[in-house]
Amino acid sequence: MPTRDSLKDTLPDKPDLLTKADLEEWIKREMPAVEDECHRRLHEAAALVSDFVGGLISQEEANERYWRYQQRWGEPQSPQDDLSDELSREKVHEMYDQIFKPGQ
Numbered sequence: 001m002p003t004r005d006s007l008k009d010t011l012p013d014k015p016d017l018l019t020k021a022d023l024e025e026w027i028k029r030e031m032p033a034v035e036d037e038c039h040r041r042l043h044e045a046a047a048l049v050s051d052f053v054g055g056l057i058s059q060e061e062a063n064e065r066y067w068r069y070q071q072r073w074g075e076p077q078s079p080q081d082d083l084s085d086e087l088s089r090e091k092v093h094e095m096y097d098q099i100f101k102p103g104q
Helices: 004-010 020-053 059-073 089-100
Strands: none
Touching: 020 059, 020 089
16 A cells, blocks of 8 residues: 555645545545456466366466465455444445445
């Protein structure tokens, strides 16, 4: 996650404190980036399994690709790990809908 300073670098000529508009602008850029990363991660994992199960790669190559995958992506984070009691999954979805589906 970017720091406040790195976010401010992407939002020139802004005061030190982030505004609602700043964060809305940021999340509109962040969501597609996160979705793209998720797609690439799943594609890489599925290709590894498919290639090995389909006999296209050896067990040794599957092992090597698995460890490269682990180095690149690490272990997946549980969404609940990052959500406090005050910020439930439902609240996150409500916030998303307010930003991306105004008027609903």
